[in-house]
Every structure is written in C-alpha cells, then in structure tokens.
Amino acid sequence: xxxxxxxxxxxxxxxxxxxxxxxxxxxxxxxxxxxxxxxxxxxxxxxxxxxxxxxxxxxxxxxxxxxxxxxxxxxxxxxxxxxxxxxxxxxxxxxxxxxxxxxxxxxxxxxxxxxxxxxxxxxxxxxxxxxxxxxxxxxxxxxxxxxxxxxxxxxxxxxxxxxxxxxxxxxxxxxxxxxxxxxxxxxxxxxxxxxxxxxxxxxxxxxxxxxxxxxxxxxxxxxxxxxxxxxxxxxxxxxxxxxxxxxxxxxxxxxxxxxxxxxxxxxxxxxxxxxxxxxxxxxxxxxxxxxxxxxxxxxxxxxxxxxxxxxxxxxxxxxxxxxxxxxxxxxxxxxxxxxxxxxxxxxxxxxxxxxxxxxxxxxxxxxxxxxxxxxxxxxxxxxxxx
Numbered sequence: 001x002x003x004x005x006x007x008x009x010x011x012x013x014x015x016x017x018x019x020x021x022x023x024x025x026x027x028x029x030x031x032x033x034x035x036x037x038x039x040x041x042x043x044x045x046x047x048x049x050x051x052x053x054x055x056x057x058x059x060x061x062x063x064x065x066x067x068x069x070x071x072x073x074x075x076x077x078x079x080x081x082x083x084x085x086x087x088x089x090x091x092x093x094x095x096x097x098x099x100x101x102x103x104x105x106x107x108x109x110x111x112x113x114x115x116x117x118x119x120x121x122x123x124x125x126x127x128x129x130x131x132x133x134x135x136x137x138x139x140x141x142x143x144x145x146x147x148x149x150x151x152x153x154x155x156x157x158x159x160x161x162x163x164x165x166x167x168x169x170x171x172x173x174x175x176x177x178x179x180x181x182x183x184x185x186x187x188x189x190x191x192x193x194x195x196x197x198x199x200x201x202x203x204x205x206x207x208x209x210x211x212x213x214x215x216x217x218x219x220x221x222x223x224x225x226x227x228x229x230x231x232x233x234x235x236x237x238x239x240x241x242x243x244x245x246x247x248x249x250x251x252x253x254x255x256x257x258x259x260x261x262x263x264x265x266x267x268x269x270x271x272x273x274x275x276x277x278x279x280x281x282x283x284x285x286x287x288x289x290x291x292x293x294x295x296x297x298x299x300x301x302x303x304x305x306x307x308x309x310x311x312x313x314x315x316x317x318x319x320x321x322x323x324x325x326x327x328x329x330x331x332x333x334x335x336x337x338x339x340x341x342x343x344x345x346x347x348x349x350x351x352x353x354x355x356x357x358x359x360x361x362x363x364x365x366x367x368x369x370x371x372x373x374x375x376x377x378x379x380x381x382x383x384x385x386x
Contacts, residue, residue, distance in 0.1 A: 019139055019142060022139060023136060023139045023140070026132050026135055026136045026139065027136065029128075029132050030129060030132040030133060030136065033125055033128050033129045033132065034129060036125055037122065037125045037126065037129065040118060040121055040122050040125060041122065043118060044115070044118045044119065044122060047111060047114055047115050047118060048115065050111055051108070051111045051112060051115055054104060054107050054108045054111055055108060057104050058101065058104050058105060058108055061097060061100055061101040061104055062101060064097050065094065065097045065098055065101055068090070068093050068094035068097050069094055071090050071093075071094070072087075072090040072091055072093075072094045074090075075087050075090045076090075171283045171284075171286055171287045171290075171353075171356065171357075175282070175283060175286045245282075245285060245286060245289060246282065249277070249279055249285065250277075250280070250285040250288055250289060250312075251273055251277050251312065253289060254271060254289065254292055254310065254312065255271055257289075257292070257293065257296075258270075258271045258296075258310060261296055261300075261308075265300055267299075267300065267305060267306060267307065267308055268306060268307045268308075269307070269308050269309070269310070270309045270310070271309075271310045271311075271312075272309075272310070272311045272312070273311075273312045273313070273314070274311065274312070274313040274314070275313050275314035275315060276314055277314055278314055280319070280379060284357065284377070284379070287353060287356070287357050287377075288319065288321060288357075288377060290353065291321060291350055291353060291354065291375060292310060292321060292323065294349060294350050294353075295323040295350065295373050296308060296310075296323070298347060298350075299323070299325040299327060299371070302327070302328075302330075303325045303327025303328060303329075303370075303371060304327050304328050305325035305326050305327035305370070306326060307325065307326045308323065308324070308325045309322075309323070309324045309325070310322070310323055311323075311324075317378060317379060317380060318376055318377065318378055318379065319376075319377045319379060320374065320375070320376050320377075321373075321374070321375040321377070322372065322373070322374050322375075323372070323373045324370065324371070324372045324373075325370050325371050326370040327370055327371060328367065328368060329365045329366050329367045329368055329369045329370055329371055330365050330367065330371070331365075331366075331367070332363050332364070332365050347363065347373075350373075350375075354375055354377070357377050357378075358377075358378055359375060359376050359377040359378060360375075360376050361373065361374070361375045361376075362374045362375075
C-alpha cells in the first residue's frame with residue numbers, strides 16, 4: 001500500500017506543478033488584460049469628452065447657421081434698407097458657417113464610430129478578464145483539494161460509503177463559487193446599469209421638451225446599450241447559478257430551463273415528472289441540474305435533434321433522470337475507445353459527475369435512431385430536506 005501511496009503522491013505533485021504553472025500563466029494574462037483595460041478606459045474617456053465637445057459645437061453651429069439664413073433672407077428681400085454689399089456679406093457668412101458645420105458633422109460621425117469601437121473593445125477585454133478570473137478560481141479550488149493530506153485522501157477513498165460525500169463536497173465547492181460570482185455581479189454592475197437606465201430615461205424626458213435632437217438620439221443609443229448589457233449580465237447570473245434552484249427546488253428550475261431552451265433553440269421539448277417531488281441537498285440538486293443541462297447541450301451541439309424530452313422520476317431510494325432526443329445518434333461502443341474525442345467530451349464529463357454522486361448512467365443510441373440517456377442517483381432518508 002505504501003508504494004501505491006507514493007505513486008499517487010507523485011502523480012498529484014506533478015498535477016499540482018502543472019496547475020501552479022497554469023495559474024501563473026492565467027494570472028499573467030489577466031494582468032495584461034487589466035493593463036489594456038486601463039489604457040482603453042483612458043482613451044475612451046478622452047474620446048467621450050471630445051465627442052461631447054464636438055456635439056456641442058455642432059449644436060452651436062446649427063443655431064448660428066439658422067440665424068445666418070434668416071439674416072440672408074432678410075437682407076435679400078429689403079433692397080431699400082440694405083445694400084448689395086450687405087447681401088454679399090450675409091451670403092458669405094452663411095456659406096462659411098455651412099462649410100464649418102459640414103466639417104464638424106463629419107468629425108462627429110468619425111468620433112462616434114471610434115467611440116463605439118472602443119466601447120466594444122472594452123466589453124471584450126472585460127469578458128476576457130472575467131473568464132480568466134473564473135478559470136483562476138476553479139484552478140484554486142482544484143489546488144486546494146490536490147494539496148491536501150494524501151494519506152487522508154487515500155483513507156477516504158478506501159471507504160466506499162464516503163465516496164458520494166466527496167463528490168458532493170466538490171460539487172458544493174463549485175456551486176458556492178458560482179453563487180459568489182453571481183451575487184457580486186447582481187449587487188454591483190447589474191444595479192449600476194439599472195440606475196443608469198433610469199437616469200437616461202429622466203434625461204430623455206427633460207430633453208424632449210427642447211430642440212436637442214442629436215442629444216436625444218445619443219441618450220437613446222446609450223439606453224439601448226445599457227439595457228443590452230443588463231440583459232447579458234442577467235443571463236450570466238442565471239447560467240452561473242439559477243437562483244430558483246435554492247428558492248424553489250430542482251423541478252421548477254428545470255422546467256424554466258427547458259422552456260428557455262425551447263425558446264432559444266426552437267427545438268421542441270417536453271418535461272414530465274413522476275412520483276412525489278422532494279427537496280434534496282443543495283449540492284445534489286445542483287449536480288442533477290448540471291447533468292440535465294449538459295445532456296441538453298450535447299443534443300443541441302451534436303445530435304441535430306428537433307425534439308428533446310426530459311423525464312424526472314422520484315422513487316423511495318432513487319431519482320431517475322431520462323433525456324431522449326430524435327437526433328442522428330451514434331455508436332455507443334465508440335465512446336469508451338474515444339473518451340478524449342471532443343465530440344463526446346460532454347458525455348464523459350457527465351459520467352464522471354454521475355460517479356461523484358455514486359450513481360450510474362446508461363446510454364442507448366443508434367445511428368439515425370436518436371439517443372436516450374438514463375441516470376440513476378441514489379438517495380436516502382438522511383439526505384432529504386424536510
């Protein structure tokens with residue numbers, strides 16, 4: 001047994017080294033992205049100030065041009081009061097203001113295009129930073145487990161009755177991290193964006209009483225961008241951790257997921273439940289939700305299905321999940337031999353998650369006959385929530 005422990009220890013140490021190197025690389029990427037974010041933000045702020053100045057200048061020139069046109073009309077009609085030189089001066093002034101207005105309008109279009117491009121680049125860099133931070137957090141979780149006492153890990157693994165507990169702890173750690181990120185986004189950027197939308201609506205109503213059409217269009221554009229960003233953040237929050245999972249339970253959350261899946265993909269779906277619904281530990285419900293999510297994702301990406309069905313059965317000592325589709329199907333016996341094939345990586349990940357929950361998964365599929373995935377997750381009285 002000692003030599004096995006040493007071998008496992010050596011493998012874990014090698015894995016820790018690889019993960020440490022990966023973490024440093026991700027940290028370097030994240031820092032570079034933050035520096036780029038600072039530079040882009042500074043450039044964007046300068047450009048926003050320049051845009052505001054040009055818009056203000058265009059507004060003033062438009063007013064001056066209207067006054068010059070009125071003046072030109074006035075002197076052109078009254079030949080008694082005004083001389084030919086007055087008419088010439090009025091015409092030249094109107095022409096000069098018109099040319100200056102055209103130049104500034106071109107500048108306005110140019111700076112607006114630059115502004116939109118910079119804002120898009122800022123959003124892309126922000127998303128890169130968020131992804132890098134998420135991966136870094138996941139690596140930290142893995143390192144914490146890999147850096148633990150090997151003898152203790154070995155003893156736990158030797159006890160079959162604790163295997164599911166280990167799986168639940170891993171899933172719980174992942175879900176806690178997802179909830180933390182979701183809470184931070186909800187309390188921070190989401191609230192700020194909602195406040196910005198409210199303020200732009202107020203400004204729009206106030207400006208609507210005056211003749212600042214360009215300013216109104218600018219506010220409308222800003223409001224649309226903010227609303228779009230707010231919607232994206234809400235989608236991120238739901239994907240990270242569906243709040244209904246904690247508040248309402250597994251069945252209502254899955255029902256909403258299935259409905260959203262059908263609306264988004266235009267793939268017809270059904271969801272049926274059998275037996276008396278019961279609340280289970282948060283980590284177990286989260287694990288089941290992720291299994292269904294992965295199964296539907298696989299059907300979307302690889303099955304070319306037009307119909308996906310979900311059936312959830314509650315039994316005394318077991319929860320059974322069945323996901324069926326009418327897609328292109330595949331040869332099940334090739335899954336094990338091609339475990340690293342990207343086309344089947346989702347199924348391999350599902351199998352590993354099922355094993356962590358001390359369950360079993362069966363896959364039935366034939367070419368052009370669709371696919372059926374059946375998952376059995378054991379439960380007991382101690383695990384149920386009253």
